Amino acid sequence: MTTPTHGARDAADFVRDVYRHAPGSPIRELKRYTELSGMISLAGGYPAPELMDVAGVQDVLGSLSGASLARALAYDATDGHMPLREALAALSTDRGMPSEAADVLVLTGSQQGIDLMARTVLAPGDVVLVEAPTYPAALSAFRLAGATVVEVAGDDDGVLPEVLAEALATHAPKMLYLVPNFGNPSARVLAAERRRDVLALAVRHGCLVLEDDPYGDLWFDAPPPLSLYALRGEVAGAADVCVYLGSLSKTLAPGLRLGWMLGPAAIRRACVLAKQVDDLHASTLTQALAARYLQEGRFAAHLPNLRAAYGARGRALSDALGQALEGRLTFAAPRGGMFLWARLDASDADTSAWLQAAIRHQVLFVPGAAFFADGKPSPWLRLSFASWAEDGLREGAQRLGASLDDAGA
Amino acid sequence: MTTPTHGARDAADFVRDVYRHAPGSPIRELKRYTELSGMISLAGGYPAPELMDVAGVQDVLGSLSGASLARALAYDATDGHMPLREALAALSTDRGMPSEAADVLVLTGSQQGIDLMARTVLAPGDVVLVEAPTYPAALSAFRLAGATVVEVAGDDDGVLPEVLAEALATHAPKMLYLVPNFGNPSARVLAAERRRDVLALAVRHGCLVLEDDPYGDLWFDAPPPLSLYALRGEVAGAADVCVYLGSLSKTLAPGLRLGWMLGPAAIRRACVLAKQVDDLHASTLTQALAARYLQEGRFAAHLPNLRAAYGARGRALSDALGQALEGRLTFAAPRGGMFLWARLDASDADTSAWLQAAIRHQVLFVPGAAFFADGKPSPWLRLSFASWAEDGLREGAQRLGASLDDAGA
Numbered sequence: 001m002t003t004p005t006h007g008a009r010d011a012a013d014f015v016r017d018v019y020r021h022a023p024g025s026p027i028r029e030l031k032r033y034t035e036l037s038g039m040i041s042l043a044g045g046y047p048a049p050e051l052m053d054v055a056g057v058q059d060v061l062g063s064l065s066g067a068s069l070a071r072a073l074a075y076d077a078t079d080g081h082m083p084l085r086e087a088l089a090a091l092s093t094d095r096g097m098p099s100e101a102a103d104v105l106v107l108t109g110s111q112q113g114i115d116l117m118a119r120t121v122l123a124p125g126d127v128v129l130v131e132a133p134t135y136p137a138a139l140s141a142f143r144l145a146g147a148t149v150v151e152v153a154g155d156d157d158g159v160l161p162e163v164l165a166e167a168l169a170t171h172a173p174k175m176l177y178l179v180p181n182f183g184n185p186s187a188r189v190l191a192a193e194r195r196r197d198v199l200a201l202a203v204r205h206g207c208l209v210l211e212d213d214p215y216g217d218l219w220f221d222a223p224p225p226l227s228l229y230a231l232r233g234e235v236a237g238a239a240d241v242c243v244y245l246g247s248l249s250k251t252l253a254p255g256l257r258l259g260w261m262l263g264p265a266a267i268r269r270a271c272v273l274a275k276q277v278d279d280l281h282a283s284t285l286t287q288a289l290a291a292r293y294l295q296e297g298r299f300a301a302h303l304p305n306l307r308a309a310y311g312a313r314g315r316a317l318s319d320a321l322g323q324a325l326e327g328r329l330t331f332a333a334p335r336g337g338m339f340l341w342a343r344l345d346a347s348d349a350d351t352s353a354w355l356q357a358a359i360r361h362q363v364l365f366v367p368g369a370a371f372f373a374d375g376k377p378s379p380w381l382r383l384s385f386a387s388w389a390e391d392g393l394r395e396g397a398q399r400l401g402a403s404l405d406d407a408g409a
Numbered sequence: 410m411t412t413p414t415h416g417a418r419d420a421a422d423f424v425r426d427v428y429r430h431a432p433g434s435p436i437r438e439l440k441r442y443t444e445l446s447g448m449i450s451l452a453g454g455y456p457a458p459e460l461m462d463v464a465g466v467q468d469v470l471g472s473l474s475g476a477s478l479a480r481a482l483a484y485d486a487t488d489g490h491m492p493l494r495e496a497l498a499a500l501s502t503d504r505g506m507p508s509e510a511a512d513v514l515v516l517t518g519s520q521q522g523i524d525l526m527a528r529t530v531l532a533p534g535d536v537v538l539v540e541a542p543t544y545p546a547a548l549s550a551f552r553l554a555g556a557t558v559v560e561v562a563g564d565d566d567g568v569l570p571e572v573l574a575e576a577l578a579t580h581a582p583k584m585l586y587l588v589p590n591f592g593n594p595s596a597r598v599l600a601a602e603r604r605r606d607v608l609a610l611a612v613r614h615g616c617l618v619l620e621d622d623p624y625g626d627l628w629f630d631a632p633p634p635l636s637l638y639a640l641r642g643e644v645a646g647a648a649d650v651c652v653y654l655g656s657l658s659k660t661l662a663p664g665l666r667l668g669w670m671l672g673p674a675a676i677r678r679a680c681v682l683a684k685q686v687d688d689l690h691a692s693t694l695t696q697a698l699a700a701r702y703l704q705e706g707r708f709a710a711h712l713p714n715l716r717a718a719y720g721a722r723g724r725a726l727s728d729a730l731g732q733a734l735e736g737r738l739t740f741a742a743p744r745g746g747m748f749l750w751a752r753l754d755a756s757d758a759d760t761s762a763w764l765q766a767a768i769r770h771q772v773l774f775v776p777g778a779a780f781f782a783d784g785k786p787s788p789w790l791r792l793s794f795a796s797w798a799e800d801g802l803r804e805g806a807q808r809l810g811a812s813l814d815d816a817g818a
Contacts, residue, residue, distance in 0.1 A: 069470075267423060285692075
């Protein structure tokens with residue numbers, strides 16, 4: 001039995017086509033440049049380590065000992081650690097979404113919510129509508145589930161209802177994916193009146209609305225409008241189509257991998273089934289930590305610091321770009337989140353070509369193509385102001401200006 | 410736009426059939442009884458909290474501060490936190506599987522490895538072979554991926570090669586799922602000579618072998634044979650079909666949600682793609698904690714304590730059952746792991762019927778039906794000795810005896 005002959009295969013042969021031919025992430029490919037000495041990377045969307053409340057987290061970790069630590073090291077329910085479900089229900093309630101612990105499904109990061117929805121709702125061939133531009137890892141999740149992604153155009157106030165209406169009628173999509181608050185990459189906020197329009201259209205066409213809200217708490221001068229989920233009671237039938245995803249990654253710490261889902265019980269139940277076979281539950285330790293952090297009021301106390309710091313960074317980058325690239329780059333000053341989304345004015349501009357010159361000038365951005373379903377050359381680029389203090393952002397803007405001269409655009 | 414009429418749907422209508430009709434877990438349904446006061450539950454497979462090294466974990470947590478804690482709160486690579494990959498490579502090497510950090514994919518629990526393999530390898534209609542009996546959450550993962558599960562019979566030494574050969578020839582399966590060491594629920598160990606047979610057969614028929622090993626470190630008197638993955642060099646072609654899953658859940662702490670995968674690069678790459686859209690990466694904090702725990706030698710120092718404690722418990726349950734149910738229950742004394750798998754000798758015995766009497770006598774077990782693909786009434790039952798000290802296990806065995814009298818079997 002030890003000299004097999006026929007039937008032997010190469011390991012790659014076992015992998016399904018959709019995974020064998022999946023493209024690498026363009027953002028991931030930039031990673032090797034981000035770590036070069038002297039580089040100012042405005043490419044990553046990473047919370048600034050120096051803005052995290054490391055001391056507060058350390059306090060809370062230190063308070064876990066004996067029985068409470070043993071509990072935090074044990075298995076827990078798939079729906080989540082009850083103290084965290086309670087704390088997230090209170091947080092959601094505070095954000096205009098009255099909730100109880102039983103309404104909350106804790107996720108291993110809100111990314112898992114996107115994936116659980118893709119797995120439990122989308123069958124191969126189903127259509128998903130997304131904003132153009134949108135978050136690349138959502139595009140990947142939908143495609144790996146075998147779905148077809150169709151883009152919906154928008155303007156500075158988010159998706160255009162008349163374009164959405166036509167897409168709903170044409171494609172009969174199963175789901176619409178939106179990041180209504182300070183979206184990645186567009187930084188746009190879906191206008192309040194459009195939120196009701198979106199809900200009414202979704203109900204009329206029997207389409208789920210997956211609302212992904214990792215940035216909503218990071219507003220600078222004024223909070224964003226109420227979430228679509230918060231408005232579901234105002235539109236008949238909307239309660240059946242609204243699923244909300246929250247995240248602690250941009251506000252508390254991404255390394256905890258914690259997010260949460262609110263939505264109809266039937267959909268949460270399906271997601272719990274999928275999560276049972278996926279990872280059983282999110283880490284009990286990080287859940288217990290986050291629960292205490294929220295309960296002790298540390299989260300509420302920390303948010304104003306974060307908002308002020310990111311606000312100052314957003315303004316610094318916006319101002320510096322206005323000076324360094326006046327008349328060549330069009331963008332709106334960000335009102336929250338971590339990103340500035342800009343368009344190169346030159347005709348036939350392709351920011352992928354510019355990127356090579358930028359790398360020579362030791363500055364990085366993400367070319368816009370990564371955020372569109374077709375991946376075609378694009379005049380757009382995404383800049384993150386989250387990871388650098390104001391001085392670094394100003395220097396980065398100057399390098400961008402110089403590199404654009406160098407690129408001949 | 411606010412009074413939708415046609416097209417509105419009920420939330421449940423959005424859920425795919427495979428998730429809408431998935432049965433609830435029979436083990437989960439027992440949970441409401443486990444928490445009743447006075448109940449001795451031998452149903453759950455949970456590591457005993459009092460046997461965890463809580464003080465050691467607390468030491469390590471306390472050593473994370475400032476920059477090291479900030480690092481542990483940040484995003485990390487999908488493949489895993491490098492110090493943990495290094496520590497798990499060293500651990501794997503120590504277990505006869507020479508590995509480097511780059512060979513290790515860190516998982517959010519080894520459960521995720523089962524699911525990532527199901528997602529990246531199994532297309533709807535593909536056949537997966539499993540041992541009978543087997544781990545129910547693996548059955549669920551394969552079925553939710555649309556695969557057909559076919560059982561392979563075994564004896565006290567694990568799957569029978571001649572039965573496996575026939576199943577491979579008949580069903581042309583894509584994958585064979587095995588728990589070769591102290592399996593859940595059977596507690597069986599796949600005999601050393603059969604491991605080579607299994608590899609040769611799998612290569613010959615072009616079938617992946619997914620080796621799940623959460624219990625291998627919990628041996629009582631002697632370690633189990635080398636893993637199939639460790640033996641892959643001895644069978645031509647086997648390196649292309651061997652995937653190994655390790656877990657820290659039964660030995661360090663389940664609440665950390667940490668496991669790891671070793672296997673062909675092409676398969677790990679596909680699993681990384683799937684993990685990117687699933688949860689981006691396992692918690693950096695729990696990975697940093699586990700890395701330090703392993704690096705500081707605490708894991709190696711703690712394992713002998715665990716083995717001795719579980720060994721004593723396994724013997725206590727085995728001895729007590731032998732006395733309380735002599736001649737009515739057949740089982741092998743466990744040599745490792747957390748479970749004792751027993752068969753009721755009465756003809757046409759169905760342990761689901763016995764369970765009702767057991768609950769009245771304040772003792773719980775899991776009826777065997779949960780562990781077979783067909784879910785039919787079964788004369789088998791699974792007992793866990795992990796969660797009770799010896800006195801509780803003896804009392805549990807006596808209650809089982811009394812309840813069986815009461816059940817009229």
